Amino acid sequence: MKKDPQKVRNIGISAHIDAGKTTLTERILYYTDRIHAIHDVKGKDGVGATMDFMELEKERGITITSAATYCEWNGHEINIIDTPGHVDFTIEVERALRVLDGGVLVLCSVGGVQSQSITVDRQMARYKVPCIAFVNKCDRSGANPFKVVEQLKEKLHHNAVAMQIPIGLENDFKGVVDLIKMKAVYFEGQQGEKLRYDEIPAELKEEAEQRREELIDAASMFSEELMEAALEGEIPEQLLIDAIRIGTLKRELTPVFMGSAYKNKGVQPLLDAVTWYLPHPGEVENIALDLDNDEKEVVLKPDPEAPLVSLAFKLEEGRYGQLTYIRVYQGTLRKGDFIVNSRTGKKVKVGRVVRMHANQMEDIEEIPAGYIGALFGIDCASGDTFTSPGIRYSMTSMHVPEPVISLAIVPEDNKSQQNMSKALSRFAKEDPTFRVRVDHETGDTIISGMGELHLEVYIERMKREYNAIVHTGAPQVAYRETITQKADFNYTHKKQTGGAGQYGRVAGYMEPFDGEFEFVNKIVGGAIPTEFISSVEKGFRSALDKGLLLGFPVTGIRVVINDGQAHSVDSSDTAFQAAARGAFKEGFKKAKPAILEPIMKVAVETPSEFQGAVMGTLNQRRGMILGAQDEGDTCVIEAEVPLSEMFGYSTDLRSITQGKAQFTMEFSCYRQVPKAIADELVKKAQEKNKKAA
């Protein structure tokens, strides 16, 4: 492995679903000699693109797992993380962005900046990832790359500037004009592998001059030298590139490239751009928390000789055991080294070290600072930090959203039962937004995740990869329960039925609270002995797991205890826990309990003629429409809709818009369920309980 960190690029390719990022990655791998034949996402050859290695991805034409891969271009080593485009898999995108230094935002020249691009852009901004944009599909009918550049400015507020102009569009798309070299670039050979530079076609000269002016104007904001050179009229190529690089690294300039990955056009200049404009690991500041020093922030040095700090950002259970994708931020991770998991304090020996190329791998000896690789046989969870012995650093924790939807699953037979358990434990380890639990009352296995599609994909994966056939129940929304007013409680738990008795009295009040839960002890004079206070708190906490309305967790509650009573013989930890549970029940019923439901932020992108109809469907689903953004032929409707009403929405939307609209949704907040619906839910829950009894 070469070790020039300045020639390393860790990049992610993010985009809206179907913008063509997997095809683009496939072409990149082809031109960098990592693969020797091109397969398309929904290819006729039945092989599928190299990055979409899961069966399911190949079938649906979508990328689910962000497989890491490695390639070389012009002496640079590029690690690429292919990221999923659907919002349900956002945790994958977020994780990928956490370990990347730069991003390529792929946009469709017809669809432009779509709702998912906005989500991805927000995520890039959160992790301060500098990016360049690639306007793909310039060969499609209706292609308008400059409209996309405008949308980047208007919708995403990027200082977007075109680096190329297309030569012809739609069916006539032939190549691009490079505005730095001021040359036309044509992509020849069977797979577009031969680049031919030529004079700019006469009809494009004027436009090219004008766009170059714009580019120089934008870039000169970052370099006085360039500004002076521009005034003198003589601009060296490297000076312009350097200025654009400065702007890009500051996230104040977004260079936009154009092409058609499918038609093998514009990929090589994009690769050049990755090496020219995106940062190397040394240019990105990474911060760890020193666990031995009150979580003080420490800036990591991308020095291969410094103590090791690395982050396990993705796990995969393969045929040969657990594969852990790891990014090294500082020091070097060598085969045979001992490393420490900061979370558990466990010391482990590094066995096999590999470099991943989609689902193939190559063995390597070490992973130096700034590189991404994978380890075999390391038992850890996603997001764990590994360091050299002697230091205890943790990389900043990753933002993990709570799941909002659950599904009961039942295996078809005994064999499926065993395989299902294996699959579930692997999925839960790989994906922190995917949770598994067993409902003790019904005995059902419940899986929870970020959306319908998220869970559907796991069900499919169970079937395909583990041969576990499961039946699913109706999706269940993760409701919460809360109280809406203050209420007193005064409960005595007394049990004297032979043997040691149980006695404990707990009194106080509960009230609404802005956080999850707070326990306040205001006991004076030892009404409840100090040793039992923690028992009381434990009792209240355990009661929170199951509200009295629907049996969902209770949040937003403050419990204050101010009185109680103990018995010198009969009081115990168990007695006070039981008393607290009783007190909770008593108070909760009086405190006007309410049900909270997850509300999703929904954005529907539709042709304008269906605007009214789409708003109608959202309204019928108890949606609150926040606004409608008119964009000429299309419009975007933003709304907040209860998750429980969103099941099957994609089918409805397709049928009323002739399949021309699309939508994305993400969790927004929890909000109180209207009374009539809450009553209905409680009634159903009671009926279910009766049946179970």
Add this chain to the structure above:
Amino acid sequence: MKVSEKRKKNCSPSCCTDRDNVVYLRERSIAMLKKDLILRNPLRILGTEDKEPLKEGEFGAVLAKAGVGKTAFLVQLALSNLLRERNVLHVSLTQPVRKVCLWYEEVFHNISTEYDLKNTSELWDTILPHRFIMTFNVDDFSVAKLEERLNDLTEQGIFFPQLVIIDGLPISDESRESLAELKILAREMGFPIWYAITVRPDDALEPGQVPSSVESLADLFEVLIGLKAVKGKINVMVLKGQRNEDAGDVFLDPATLLIKNRE
């Protein structure tokens, strides 16, 4: 007298029910918050604490040079209406929905901080259903298009605006026709419209005087309010319409862009 009876006696009937004799503290506190905020109505300069300064089909406008605080003023005007549970349609021709939402969140946050309000998230949830944002590209905007969109909303019973705000409509001598069409629409649908108008840099804004930028259109507007930056403050003045002398000097705090009275 029992404590609960005493409580009941001291609060408004809307927050108690006879059914269970329970005092709903949350509802009461939201009601108080609303009352508090309504009293700080940005239009008190017009003497309209309890009634609207504009009737159905009438026009009002906030005039200022670019960047002085027209949108912030209108958002405060909208918020004071939303708190009274009046439906506000905010039409922006220059900003996307997300950005308009941010304006509301920002102004609401500033108000909450300024007056040290608690429980604001609940209050926010109660006012949100009364707001609807529509954005258009300024070049694509037409009264016919707005009317079509409004019909989409009203015919399906989704939203019935009681006040409309139009931000970003370029106003010039040629605007008379479209303003006249808007006036008809406002009359037919029964709401007043407030506009944000950017005046020319050389236009003088003086109390009681209509600036030359809108002179030829002044007859279409019942109320004109000017915002003028003077010595680190933004003065709010009535250019056309009845001024409430009791309101004293009203200005925008340049830091928060909130409307305040001079101490």
